[in-house]
Amino acid sequence: MSKARNGKVIRPARLTARELARLSTLLREARALRDVATWRRAKAVLGYAQGRSAITMATQLCVDRSAVTKWVGWYAAHGTDALRTRQIPGRA
Secondary structure (H helix, E strand, O other): OOOOOOOOOOOHHHHOHHHHHHHHHHHHHHHHHOOHHHHHHHHHHHHHHOOOOHHHHHHHHOOOHHHHHHHHHHHHHHOHHHHOOOOOOOOO
16 A cells, blocks of 8 residues: 555545635634634644645644544545534533
């Protein structure tokens, strides 16, 4: 199995100007709401889509490379909504 080039894991349909704008909007919303987890995911995916490596983004955000890879996969499969923080079901 060969390695994917930066940004190539994400389908071309997800790399349109409109989709990149949605990612930027999600990043701003997360910052305004102080949702660090969503901000970190959006920042990582946006950087990856712009051609930075998963390792570079992981180092910049102080997370493991596998986390960035997982987030990119979520985005590639389900779009920006997959990066939002959700409540965990069940008892508090």
